[in-house]
Amino acid sequence: MSPSVCLQEMIRVIRGARTQGEERGVIQRECAAIRAQFRQADNGGRSHNLAKLLYVHMLGYPAHFGQMECVRLIASSKYSEKRIGYLGAMMLLDEKQDASLLITNSIKNDLSHSSQHVQSLALCTLACMGSAEMCRDLAPEIERLLKASNSYIKKKAALCAVHIVRKIPELGEMFTPSAHSLLSEKNHGVLHGAVILITELCERNPDNLKQFRKSVPELVQIMKNLVTSGYSPEHNVAGISDPFLQVRILRLLRILGRNNDAASDAMNDLLAQVATNTDSSKTAGSAVLYETVLTIMDIRSESGLRVLAVNILGRFLLNNDRNIRYISMTSLQKIVQTDHTAVQRHRGTIVDCLKDQDASVKRYAPSQRWHIDTILHVLVTAGGDVRDETVPNLIQLITAASELHCYTVHKLYRALISDIVQQSLVQVACWCIGEYGDLLLKGECEEITPMQVTEDDVLDALETVLQSHMSTPTSRGFALTAIMKLSTRITNNVDRIRSVVSIYGSCIDVELQQRAVEYNALFKKYDHMRAAVLERMPVIDRNSSGQTNGDPSVEPMKEFNQPKPVQGVLIQEPANQVCDLLDLLGDSNPPLLVTNDHTSTAPNSTNSTSSNVQDNLLDLLGGLEPTPAPSVTVFEKGGLSLKLQCDQQTETSTTVTFTASNSTQSDITGFNLQAAVPKSVQLQMKAPSGDLIPAQGCGTVTQTVLLSYTNKANLKMRVRLSYSSQGTACQDMVQIDSFPSPAWS
């Protein structure tokens, strides 16, 4: 169908409509005309009319009366009519419509059509909107096509079969033998379809799993070829051979290797090879690596391979691309349940991600509670191996998380009474109990099932630590101090504390003895100061340790949650980008338009149409560099030129930057700017960058001026320049009446 003048014209008219009402009127007229034409007998313009109707449908208007026309067009013998008919079927018909059944026969005929293009239309439509009945009827045809000699048809048929299997899983058996044989195809498209089909079959039916496990060696071989083969221009994306196919094969291997040692063994080498050889500098490579990692973690792989996988994820965490950091965080979170020691190594980077702006990244290292939980978990299981700074770091983290004190102390207490082997855990627990013992004794805590703890219980726990031969002197010190602190936080057992403290006054350990003696004195001579001395500690300042804990008090970024009103969002592009049909496909970074999202909605749609025109002419892949704010030359004489640039303009203030440059042969010295403004404007001049402007444009002098005013219309400025050039002193005056607006007002 050649681009119909009628269709294009109609689109133009609709787009030219200035208001919603006008548009509706145009469309109603068109629909009426189209309806009339449908009722007529066969005329040459049928496909054009249906195309117009489909466009109208895309705009959101009802178009159900076109359904029968689709059926009729599909049955036509002309390719152009068939094509539009099938498109219409995919857009207007769905399973729920009765009319869809009527096209089953046409599809059946077209599947055996001589032209592959017609066949492909039929396959496409069936795969898109085929209902269960249609699938059942046509499955044998699809199966036959899977064995066709034309690879173009085969790959479409494979995916059509996938759709059928999804609709009617029982029919999967019909496709199993063909799927198997398709694996030996060379054509990537067919392979791709075959792998997807096998994946679908295996997921639906465990029997198929057993059968297809025999294909693992074949799949491994295909992957090897992909990874090691030379440059293949057709399927190459950023240096990786057909990453899409690789990803799908890896996924299939994952399903086949799950819970099966034999299959997992067969893929071990391959996975290691892919993991080490794939170049991850571009997204395509990272996608393949990511899938590899998921596969390694899911099958029965050997531990060396798992460590490799976690390391890859750790590397991703340091990647510049936010997307990659995000997916590695999500995967690490899942892995941390099972393999946390490996993950521990990357804890520092995870915490750094807390600083990330994107809420979805933050979600996975977001809460202090998660943080504390994780570290506690680590301490409980492998506390002996943590670094020394962990204890003070964790303590500092806990003090900062004030709302979690109750929760933390409960958790730690529980950990303490169950086991006191892990010294770092013991130390942190003792410190917390000493600090927050009152919260522990209150017994209620929202986030954890409450447990009645009496003062005696707490003191027992701490004394156990003191007396246990497993405790190091440091831990004992912690425990003793904690007991002492509790003396101000509990009410009944102060005497018990007093006696404990005095006993240790004669302890062999000098450190403990000193502490005990001092605390004793606190009880006896300085009892009046005891409460003040043992007060709650303030939040500890972060000291620069080797590990930077993310600032725990950072609030999660308030996401800009208001949905933008759909109508008439005005985007003002800089004028010099209208009609800019830049081809920047060479620019591999997908460009992001730097328009300010805080634009207000335009009430009238005229503005939106005109700016939409500007939008639309913008080349999709055109890279849009943010243009710098335009600078205006306000003064030029004898080689000295003064430029003015406005930044940061709000309704009542502007920051103006003057840039002076010199194109003469000799330097200009003693350069000085003076400015005067009307009474309604306030002026603040910042210090200039210097007073010497080097010759021949080798350097400039800049000076920033802050202006604030109530009415922008009154904004004027008179500038006096005084300087020495080539031995003579000069003075010039220039009046500035209008200020350029920045590119993004």
Next chain:
Amino acid sequence: MTCTKIRFILIQNRAGKTRLAKWYMQFDDDEKQKLIEEVHAVVTVRDAKHTNFVEVHSFLLTALACFSLSLFMNFKIIYRRYAGLYFCICVDVTDNNLAYLEGIHNFVEVLNEYFHNVCELDLVFNFYKVYTVVDEMFLAGEIRETSQTKVLKQLLMLQSLE
């Protein structure tokens, strides 16, 4: 039962006009409209600081008690913005984000080649051709053909039939 596949592909402009909507799952018309609006709302507030993935666990806040909804409650949107257009693919949560991101870029590059430096107006006036491109590259909710040269060859052949 993981139905790992694409639920729908959308091309929308910033104002919310749909330039292409390809559905691989069964939805009612009003559901489709709601989905389009929701995707637009979610995607247009994001900027360069965000990732290209949006996981939406309870997408539709409306009280549409429809069976089809429960099937896609766990999905995510992979999107990329080119000039004034958002290309969005809705996939299952278990799918590989990066692969589909590459898939979007592949698709846009083909459009660019086919329309010779494509811009939004090309997609508007030739909408039926855009559907042809989609159908060449995606089928039954999966990526079908990834070789740009093959797709372009096929498209040119189809064009000669018109």
